[in-house]
Amino acid sequence: MLVAAACLGVVAGAMLQAATGFGFSLLAAPLLFAAIDPEPAVVLLLVLGLEVNVLTLAGERRRPRPLPRTTALLLAWATPGALAGVAVLRALPPGALQVAVTLGVVGTLAARRVTTAHVPAWAAGLAAGALTTTTSTNGPPLLLHLLGRGVTPTQVRDTLTVCFVGLAGLGALALFGTGDPALPDAGLTLGLLPAVAAGHLVGRRAFRRLSESGRYELVLTVALVAAVGVGLIGALV
Known part of the structure; x- marks a missing residue:
C-alpha cells in the first residue's frame, strides 16, 4: 500500500514540477521514505528528480535564463554540504530521517510565505547540498536565497531547475564516491521512469491552467499539507 502511494506521490510531484520548477521531492520524498529504506529512496529521488528537471528545461518554448553566477556559487557551496549529508544519511536511523523529510516539507510551506529573506549564497548552498543527500528536499534554502x-x-x-540538475549530479558523486550506496529496486525504478515522464506531460497543461485560474497556491498548499501528514504517519509506523 505504501509503495503504491509513493508511486502516486512521485507522479503528482512530476506534474507539479512541470509547471513551477519546484515541488517534486516535496511530494515524493515523504511517501518514498515511508515506503522504502532511506538510502535507496535518496538514490531513486536523485534519478527521478534529474529526469523531471531535464524534461522541464527541454520542454520550455523559450531559452531558460537562470542566474549564472548565482547558480555556480550555490553549487560550489553545495559540494561540501552533499558530502556531509551522506554521513548524516548513513548515521541516522530511518525514523529520524523520515521526520527530517517531513520537517523539510514544513519548511517549504513556511518559505513560500516569505516575501523577503536574507539567506547568503554560502548558507543556502551548504544547506541545499546537505539536504540533497539526506532527505532530497533541497528547495527551501535555494528558494529563500532567491527570494x-x-x-x-x-x-x-x-x-x-538548473540548480536541481546540478545537485542531482553532486548528490550522485557524493554517494558513490564515499562507498557503495544501497540501490532502489530495479523494477520500481524502471516502472517510475516512464510514469514520471507521463506525469510531466500531463502536468504542463493541467497545472498551467490551474495557475491561470488563481487556484494554484491553494492546491499546492493542500498537497504539501497532505505530504506532511503522510510523512508523520510514516514516521510513526
Missing part, C-alpha cells in the same frame, strides 16, 4: 535577491519569478524558476 531575498528580488529576482523575477521566471529567473527563480529557471535558476532552481
